[in-house]
Amino acid sequence: MRAVVLDTDDQFRVTELPEPVPGAGEVAIRVAYAGVQYGDVLVREGHFPVPRPFVPGFEAAGEIVAVGAGVPEARIGEQVTALISGGGYAEVVTAPATLAINAAGVGPREAAGFGWVTPTAYDLINTVARVQPGDSVLIHAAAGGVGSLAGQFATAAGARRIVGVVGNPGQVDYARRFGYHQVLVREEFPDALGEEMFDVILDPIGGSARVANLARLAPFGRIVVYGNIADFAPVTVSANDLLMRGQSLLTYNSNLAGQTDPQRLARSADRAMSLVADGSVHIDITAEHGLDDVETAIMNLAGGATRGKSVVRVS
């Protein structure tokens, strides 16, 4: 089969590899489209320790063509999107059966765009921050994969006010399509907000933005830390100060959830998938690349040139 390999020289190459065979509890999927996500950038930049050569690609959609021991044969032929720990940029990939999410209600391209970002955005809003009707919500990286979905899930949860932050003025109108009432450019945050405080803040940024976010959290507010796009430096928070204001500092790690409680992650993915299938939530696929163009897809994401979601056409 054709597959993209990231080698020790940091180069991506399309190469021929043997097709993987599903082990116990796994399925093999003939991949139609794979989703491009920030984890690809982190692997490329060495922030995730993976053995090289490595077949990247953390989300792949297509048809189940074989099952391993313990997986019902009836799943063969099912259209799925799989949350995987690599191998998606290849014609066939194996995946844990639990995390091969039924995607019969959407096409394979949209299913690839679903990826990890959709259950992540769903969980951030609903499972972790538990956005309630009437809440105000502040979402950073609002034009990105998670951000463009989180705005929609916050709307579906009944948020009263949703404010997004993006990197440049060109992203403002784009982000507003996803339920945001106001979108700020990064330099405007936090001053343009006046004295406004938020019930829920989603923070994948880190560093000084995280410090500014904590200062914007309303009494009984919930801040969810789920990434460090800008800065990996630790940010120290006083538990006693949080207690005095009734605030909660929460985190989310979908990768860890996939390893430790895949059933729970799959339940969230199923709920998110129903909202996509019934049209309540739109996955905005803005770029499609070929298998021989994975490097461009990842570099565009790393350079901030991607809006919404990009996918790779595999077969």
Ligand SMILES: NC(=O)c1ccc[n+]([C@@H]2O[C@H](COP(=O)([O-])OP(=O)(O)OC[C@H]3O[C@@H](n4cnc5c(N)ncnc54)[C@H](OP(=O)(O)O)[C@@H]3O)[C@@H](O)[C@H]2O)c1
């Ligand atoms: N913990 C988890 O379970 C989990 C799951 C999925 C994703 N994540 C994390 O969430 C983050 C977003 O993921 P994604 O899939 O939405 O990524 P994405 O589609 O690549 O979006 C990344 C966004 O980050 C913004 N950005 C880039 N550099 C920035 C900087 N220096 N400061 C502030 N914003 C910056 C860009 O916004 P502009 O273009 O507007 O500048 C871009 O829209 C990543 O850090 C990822 O690792 C975590």
